[in-house]
Amino acid sequence: xxxxSQTPKYLVTQMGNDKSIxxxxxxxxxxxxxxxxxxxxxxxxxFSYNNxxxxxxxxxxxxxxxxxxxxxxxxxxxxxxxxxxxAVYFCASxxxxxxxxxxxxGTRLTVV
Amino acid sequence: xxxxxxxQPEMSVQEAETVTLSCTYDTSESDYYLxxxxxxxxxxxxxxxxxxxxxxxxxxxxxxxxxxxxxxxxFSLKISDSQLGDAAMYFxxxxxxxxxxxxxxxxGTRLTVKP
Numbered sequence: 001x002x003x004x005s006q007t008p009k010y011l012v013t014q015m016g017n018d019k020s021i022x023x024x025x026x027x028x029x030x031x032x033x034x035x036x037x038x039x040x041x042x043x044x045x046x047f048s049y050n051n052x053x054x055x056x057x058x059x060x061x062x063x064x065x066x067x068x069x070x071x072x073x074x075x076x077x078x079x080x081x082x083x084x085x086x087a088v089y090f091c092a093s094x095x096x097x098x099x100x101x102x103x104x105x106g107t108r109l110t111v112v
Numbered sequence: 113x114x115x116x117x118x119x120q121p122e123m124s125v126q127e128a129e130t131v132t133l134s135c136t137y138d139t140s141e142s143d144y145y146l147x148x149x150x151x152x153x154x155x156x157x158x159x160x161x162x163x164x165x166x167x168x169x170x171x172x173x174x175x176x177x178x179x180x181x182x183x184x185x186x187f188s189l190k191i192s193d194s195q196l197g198d199a200a201m202y203f204x205x206x207x208x209x210x211x212x213x214x215x216x217x218x219x220g221t222r223l224t225v226k227p
Contacts, residue, residue: 033215035217040219041151041201041219041220041222042217042219042220043203043217043220044217045214045215045216048214056214088155090157092157092215094215099145100145100147100159100162101205101215102159103156103157105154105155105156106155106156106157108155
């Protein structure tokens, strides 16, 4: 059983398109995250949700919109994709304060 | 804001030898958690070890151990008896105890293991 699963694993799309990445966790965690990992491997937090409530919204273009229909799911929708959006996007979840985050396998997004 | 610094972009170790990866962090809090994650070429993020700031004893997991110096805000990872499978990116991470939504990562250290 996969604890945190993201789909798709790879996504190639043209500039200007709109795309979504889905994330689901079956660990019963209350908190879910989206991270962006750039070409230099730097991991930057984008959003964090706790029990479907948006808690952290870093300086991210408003073309990025997270949606949490329930606490087991956190999807990421990206409008008007740009070349600079090319990166690996990781979904993660954690249980409570202090506990480690469990990561999905990442989605490699390539904008051409 | 909390920041995590890994000053070694790349490190190299001979198989079976020991290597230490450095991490420092900046925080005004006293209760927090620190982590080391490993990211092999498969890109999966794997937890290596966790340290609670209120514990003086350094965490150990098999060949992996940490040197946690709270006053110096330092959290280094020691890998003993290095194996080829240890080759990966290693990320240090900080999480404030009372804000369960904020987990920050350092820039990472790429570890190469030479046979």
